[in-house]
Amino acid sequence: MSISFQKVTKSFDDTVALKNFSFEFKKGQTSVLIGSSGCGKSTLLRLVVGLIKHDSGTILIDNQAPVKSNLPFLRKKIGYVIQEGGLFPHLTTKENVSLMAGYTGWDEKKTNDRMNELIRLTKFREDLLDRYPSELSGGQRQRVSLMRALMLEPEFLLLDEPLGSLDPLIRYDLQEDLKDIFERLGKTVILVTHDLHEAVFFADEIILMREGTIVQKGDINEFLKSPSDPFVTKFINAQRSEINFSNEN
Ligand SMILES: Nc1ncnc2c1ncn2[C@@H]1O[C@H](COP(=O)(O)OP(=O)(O)OP(=O)(O)O)[C@@H](O)[C@H]1O
Numbered sequence: 001m002s003i004s005f006q007k008v009t010k011s012f013d014d015t016v017a018l019k020n021f022s023f024e025f026k027k028g029q030t031s032v033l034i035g036s037s038g039c040g041k042s043t044l045l046r047l048v049v050g051l052i053k054h055d056s057g058t059i060l061i062d063n064q065a066p067v068k069s070n071l072p073f074l075r076k077k078i079g080y081v082i083q084e085g086g087l088f089p090h091l092t093t094k095e096n097v098s099l100m101a102g103y104t105g106w107d108e109k110k111t112n113d114r115m116n117e118l119i120r121l122t123k124f125r126e127d128l129l130d131r132y133p134s135e136l137s138g139g140q141r142q143r144v145s146l147m148r149a150l151m152l153e154p155e156f157l158l159l160d161e162p163l164g165s166l167d168p169l170i171r172y173d174l175q176e177d178l179k180d181i182f183e184r185l186g187k188t189v190i191l192v193t194h195d196l197h198e199a200v201f202f203a204d205e206i207i208l209m210r211e212g213t214i215v216q217k218g219d220i221n222e223f224l225k226s227p228s229d230p231f232v233t234k235f236i237n238a239q240r241s242e243i244n245f246s247n248e249n
């Protein structure tokens with residue numbers, strides 16, 4: 001139940017977004033991708049869900065290479081929250097969350113039971129179910145995106161900056177709730193963030209990327225004690241004033 005990248009390369013015209021990238025996203029672990037804007041984080045997630053196709057190398061999801069014929073099957077194993085949340089603006093919360101269940105042929109009772117579970121899990125306010133995304137706060141929208149991604153009980157959860165633009169207090173609450181959800185569900189999670197503090201908070205393993213490659217992977221103490229490259233130290237120092245590592249992990 002892992003996601004494996006073996007020497008994967010993906011280019012867009014003359015931009016190499018992912019370069020010879022190898023990593024095994026392990027079962028039950030939260031792996032956090034971090035790195036400057038444009039280093040290939042979202043590209044990696046898009047490759048996993050088959051939105052784009054790699055140029056070379058091998059991607060295995062549960063030991064299967066995604067091809068056209070098995071993609072719908074594999075896709076159901078993966079909950080994906082895109083960078084801006086990706087809710088359909090013309091659908092209410094309830095409709096957004098239950099959309100895939102409808103396509104999959106779940107009946108109303110099964111869908112409603114699952115929705116009620118997710119409302120409890122994500123601490124979403126039930127009285128907001130009939131609102132449209134534009135009528136929700138950023139934090140509420142993020143919870144809806146998460147409920148939608150979790151609806152079909154996926155094995156894998158891919159989250160692209162799920163807490164990106166939230167104010168610090170809401171962000172803190174959602175961080176705590178998300179971590180609790182990951183632990184309780186035992187999912188294999190790939191989470192993207194710009195924020196080192198957040199990476200440390202969530203990660204079993206941090207993957208620091210630059211220009212489509214891995215600069216260093218491991219835990220933050222290894223990054224601090226034995227940086228693989230001056231870039232690691234520079235990246236940490238740039239965010240360090242905001243960080244207190246002492247009671248993390
Ligand atoms: N569809 C596309 N067409 C052309 N170039 C693309 C496309 N998608 C991504 N790129 C380029 O590939 C590189 C990696 O993009 P990607 O979106 O993966 O970065 P990122 O690490 O997610 O950045 P950010 O932190 O800003 O979200 C960038 O240089 C980007 O401009």
Ligand SMILES: [Mg+2]
Pocket residue numbers: 041042043083160
């Ligand atoms: Mg991105």
